[in-house]
Amino acid sequence: MRRNFGPRTVIKGLVVAALLIFTLFPAYWMISSSFDARASSGGQSLLPQEFTWDNYIFVFEEGGFGTFLRNSFVVAFFTVLISGILALLASVAVARFKFKFRTSVLILILTVQMVPLEALVIPLFVQVRDLQLLNSLIGLVVVYLAFSLPFAIWMLRGFVAAVPVELEEAAYLDGASWGRMFRSVMLPLVAPGLVATSIFSFIVAWNEFIFAMTLLGGASEKFTVAIGLKQFFGLHSNDWGPVMAASTIITIPVMIFFIIVQRRLSGGLVSGAVKG
Amino acid sequence: MSSLLEREATATGTTGGRPPQRRRRQSRAQLIVRTRPWLLLAPALILLGGLLIWPLVRVFLFSLQDYGLREIVTGESNYIGFGNYAEIFANPLLWTVVLPNTIGFAVVSVSATVIFGTLVAMLMASLGSVWRTIVGSAIMVAWAMPAVTGTYVWIWIFDADQGLVNETLKNLGLMNESFNWFTNPFTFYAIVALNIVHHGFPFVAITVLAGLLGVSKEMIEAAEMDGAGPIRRFFAIIFPTLKPVFSVVIILSTIWDFKVFAQIYLMPGGAGSNREVLNLGVWSYVESFGQNRYGFGAAIAVLLTVLLLVITAIYVRTLFKEEKE
Amino acid sequence: MKKRYLPIAMFAIAALGLTACSDGAADTADTAEGDTLNVWIMQGTNPDTEAFFDTVGDAFTEKTGATLNVDFVQWADAHDRFVTAIAGGTTPDVAETGTTWTAEFADAGALAPIGDYVTEAGLDDDLVEGLVDSGTYDGDLYGMPWYAGVRSIIYRTDVFDELGLAAPTTWQELVDAATVIKAQRPDLTPFPVAGDAEMLTYPWVWGAGGEVATLEGDQWVSGLDSAKSRDGIAFYTGLATEHDFSTAGATTWKETDILDNFAQGTVAMAISGSWTPAALLEKAPDLEGKLGAIPIPGQTGGISPSVLGGSHLSMFNTSKNKDLAWEFMQLMTTGDFAQQWADQTGYFPGNTKLLQTAIESDDALVQPFAEQMVDGGGALPVTPKFGAVQAKKTTNAMIQAILSGQKTVDEATADAAAEMNDIMNGN
Structure with a gap:
């Protein structure tokens, strides 16, 4: 680093500070008021006035967020896992093989990403009903898989394409079967890409809101965090302290997950995007 | 290993690969090779077909029917031709409120997100590694905030009675009376845009940053020596190199912003009681589930899909054209 | 040969695990047996x-x-x-x-x-x-x-006593009382007009002699745009737009927001349900003894009907x-x-x-x-379609549009009446 405090450095410092404030302020505000005993009575200010855990206790005891968190973890875990597996298989097919209709398949995968989810609420509702999966987390996972797969395939395709073909051929020369090569050469090399795609599947499963609302309808013990929060807000719309505590609870896991995978992410995005 | 791969991933430009060459050329092995891609694709395609494409076809079929609660329960159909579409296009709400809101909002928030994200990426590229990590982590925090949570935080910040913005403005003496930011369509959408940009720019910034780090330093330095200013340099060197990155970022943001739903639906008045702020997504939902007019709602949804498909088509064309070159 | 099926097997195992995992909680409707x-x-x-x-x-x-x-x-x-x-x-x-x-x-x-x-x-x-x-x-x-x-008016007896006010029995008295409160107790919202609460609107429509909707022959006709209804709606929204007895925030309030604000002690009078006093006192015990209720006054005496x-x-x-x-x-x-x-x-x-x-x-x-x-x-129209009118938030949208100044009373009521007619007779 240069130790040069010229006017440009100062300006840059100010810009960075402003940027940090803008990006962090909502999170800060959420967390700080969740600990503020006076947040609900209009007495909050930039710093918490009276520190308290009451809002959190209230959220877990009255709000049932323990259950919601568990449900969301189950849904997110299986969505990430299964979509990772399926996307990997599919992306190998489109990146490594030349076959008839390859371009059509690619265009198809790209196009289905454009479908607005609200459009599918009714038919998917009917579909899930016919599968007898209403009010169950499995139904939700299946739907989220469909939402996260196109993007996952699209991104992984770039990673798979980037694995040098020579490595593969070397494995064949050593007498490995295709399956063997896949496991010992391909899989380790695209692992970072899997991490990057898992972020997106995770976000879908953790944040999605309309389908959770319609597919889980009457079963509040199956609610995921997003609709749990909506229900909680509906009941306590002016109790900002507990509402912010609940918001914090559902945000923290995502933040941890993001920060863990952050370093993998940037490379993944670009290879996925650029190769797109 | 991973960092090597990342570099490879950004640097190499080849796509696809050769099918594995086997020594023995038996017809059976060939058959396996030929069906293997389809075997690999099968689970994903089955899932997508059953849960995205078939439902999409059904939406279209619903949109041609007067499809209500009764029809859903009994499974009967009730075709009425293009009546729903006629009604939509005859509804002045579509032309005066819904379409302008949807398209106008997408244009504004996409450009704001992309421009802001790019500026942040350029700022990050010019920072030392310590500060880059700090800013990067802060950006992750903004990105990680779930849409529902983020929306509630912004609602509270702008709350008319207790919100921070009103309190601050009043304390500064800039405002005498509380202002309700959610009743006016412009301030309403300004808050939605703030929410969307805040949640959306990290994706742009991180993606563009990764691309920027791949742009060759020599070219930029050479341009600098030639006397090109920062803006010239951006448009002459950086932008052309990163064109594929930008096209992806822009198109994805467009899709996401066109489809924005929760961020509007959850805002005060956003679920239908303030007619001036409806967009296509919310309108479709409110008509379907509030009115039990699933056919009409489906027709609106088809309209939204068509709009997005047109944009997609343009995207696919530019993208595949570049790939062929 | 066997190995090729590995991925599919993995998928199957994952699916099984999933079933096993969520099984415990997957049955609600079927056990009604x-x-x-x-x-x-x-x-x-x-x-x-x-x-x-x-x-x-x-x-x-x-x-x-x-x-x-x-x-x-x-x-x-x-x-x-x-x-x-x-x-x-x-x-x-x-x-x-x-x-x-x-x-x-x-x-x-x-x-x-x-x-x-x-x-x-x-x-x-x-x-x-x-x-x-x-x-x-x-x-x-x-x-x-x-x-x-039913909904009636609840008010703060301590405020009324302090300012020497009597509970209003006509619309004019309501305005007079609120005017005094506004002048003397600027910390209070005299009478919030909630924009997202249709039930609070109908008393003023009926009180002015108007109708929400009536069945004429086999057609429902909305009465919201009649002169009388407009009178009532203009009075009600006027409490906010003309007299400024409400707050800007109330334009997007629901009934529960009124209750919350009442519990916080910032509201002097409000329309509220017969079920709310108990909940209010539980939420804000310090309001004990400071709470009164009166039927919603008629325009010039009597009672303005509210939804049963x-x-x-x-x-x-x-x-x-x-x-x-x-x-x-x-x-x-x-x-x-x-x-x-x-x-x-x-x-x-x-x-x-x-x-x-x-x-x-x-x-x-x-x-x-x-x-x-x-x-x-008072009774709202008994027809399955009125549920659809409510879901469309026709009345809420009307009130909100007037309160926020998007439409005049005449425009808003005309639009709402047209929408109501459409929904109740159509499709």
Whole structure:
């Protein structure tokens, strides 16, 4: 680093500070008021006035967020896992093989990403009903898989394409079967890409809101965090302290997950995007 | 290993690969090779077909029917031709409120997100590694905030009675009376845009940053020596190199912003009681589930899909054209 | 050769794991078989709903041997949840249905008629008439009257005493009182006009002599754009736009927001339901003794009618044991439990015998509501389509547009009336 405090450095410092404030302020505000005993009575200010855990206790005891968190973890875990597996298989097919209709398949995968989810609420509702999966987390996972797969395939395709073909051929020369090569050469090399795609599947499963609302309808013990929060807000719309505590609870896991995978992410995005 | 791969991933430009060459050329092995891609694709395609494409076809079929609660329960159909579409296009709400809101909002928030994200990426590229990590982590925090949570935080910040913005403005003496930011369509959408940009720019910034780090330093330095200013340099060197990155970022943001739903639906008045702020997504939902007019709602949804498909088509064309070159 | 199937096997294992994992919680609707009765009850009516239903559950088990499984549903989401449950065939055996929804769900073929059960139990003459009307569709009774409530005005007696004000009996007196409060107590909102609360609008429409909608021949005609209705609506919204008795925030308030703000002590007068004083005092104990209620004043005296609302218990067609369902409905709507429910919630029982005792109450926070209910109860149009009007938020949109200055009273009422006519007669 240069130790040069010229006017440009100062300006840059100010810009960075402003940027940090803008990006962090909502999170800060959420967390700080969740600990503020006076947040609900209009007495909050930039710093918490009276520190308290009451809002959190209230959220877990009255709000049932323990259950919601568990449900969301189950849904997110299986969505990430299964979509990772399926996307990997599919992306190998489109990146490594030349076959008839390859371009059509690619265009198809790209196009289905454009479908607005609200459009599918009714038919998917009917579909899930016919599968007898209403009010169950499995139904939700299946739907989220469909939402996260196109993007996952699209991104992984770039990673798979980037694995040098020579490595593969070397494995064949050593007498490995295709399956063997896949496991010992391909899989380790695209692992970072899997991490990057898992972020997106995770976000879908953790944040999605309309389908959770319609597919889980009457079963509040199956609610995921997003609709749990909506229900909680509906009941306590002016109790900002507990509402912010609940918001914090559902945000923290995502933040941890993001920060863990952050370093993998940037490379993944670009290879996925650029190769797109 | 991973960092090597990342570099490879950004640097190499080849796509696809050769099918594995086997020594023995038996017809059976060939058959396996030929069906293997389809075997690999099968689970994903089955899932997508059953849960995205078939439902999409059904939406279209619903949109041609007067499809209500009764029809859903009994499974009967009730075709009425293009009546729903006629009604939509005859509804002045579509032309005066819904379409302008949807398209106008997408244009504004996409450009704001992309421009802001790019500026942040350029700022990050010019920072030392310590500060880059700090800013990067802060950006992750903004990105990680779930849409529902983020929306509630912004609602509270702008709350008319207790919100921070009103309190601050009043304390500064800039405002005498509380202002309700959610009743006016412009301030309403300004808050939605703030929410969307805040949640959306990290994706742009991180993606563009990764691309920027791949742009060759020599070219930029050479341009600098030639006397090109920062803006010239951006448009002459950086932008052309990163064109594929930008096209992806822009198109994805467009899709996401066109489809924005929760961020509007959850805002005060956003679920239908303030007619001036409806967009296509919310309108479709409110008509379907509030009115039990699933056919009409489906027709609106088809309209939204068509709009997005047109944009997609343009995207696919530019993208595949570049790939062929 | 075997190895090639590995990925698929992995998928299968993952799927199995998934099934195993969520299995524990995956069954609600199907176990209704035989001896569990699934019931949906609205949340928030009774400050201590869960304790109440624990007792009911015990009594029910004792009586029938079956278990009671109660799910609590929020009013705000309830309509959507019923609709999706009806569409998905996952409805409970019995549910509390808002009076304006019963006809709608009956129309969709989701409810089972209960007229025969009522007759058999000899209850025909014991049911409150207004609730029977709204629970009847196509000549059959689908909604068992459970409880009823009306909205009147609650106010802060301490503020009125301090400023030497008397409770208003006409619209003009209401404005006068609010003007004094506004001048003397700037920390208070004299009379919030909530933009997202249709039920608070109708008293002013009816009070001015207007109608929400009337059946003329076989056509529904909305009366919201009549001169009288406009008068009432102009007065009501004028409290905010002209007299500034409300706050900017109230433009997007729901009824619960009024209650929350009242509990925080920032509101002087508000329209509020007969069920709210108990909840208010529980939320803000320091309001004890500072709370008064009056019927909504008429334009120049008398009472402006307010919606006679409430809930039915309805039996769904999906119920496998309808006799058991009826047992539960009877247990809830007659005798001790109906009485207890009314006492705890501040609602009036839907059973005429019990209602009589409530009306004779001399509690200052019950009597005015009882008066409103007997002398100033209004009914919304009884048609399945009115539920759709409510879901479209026609009235809310109208009020909100006026409050925020997007439309004039004339424009907004004309638009709302046209929309109402469309929905109620069309499609």
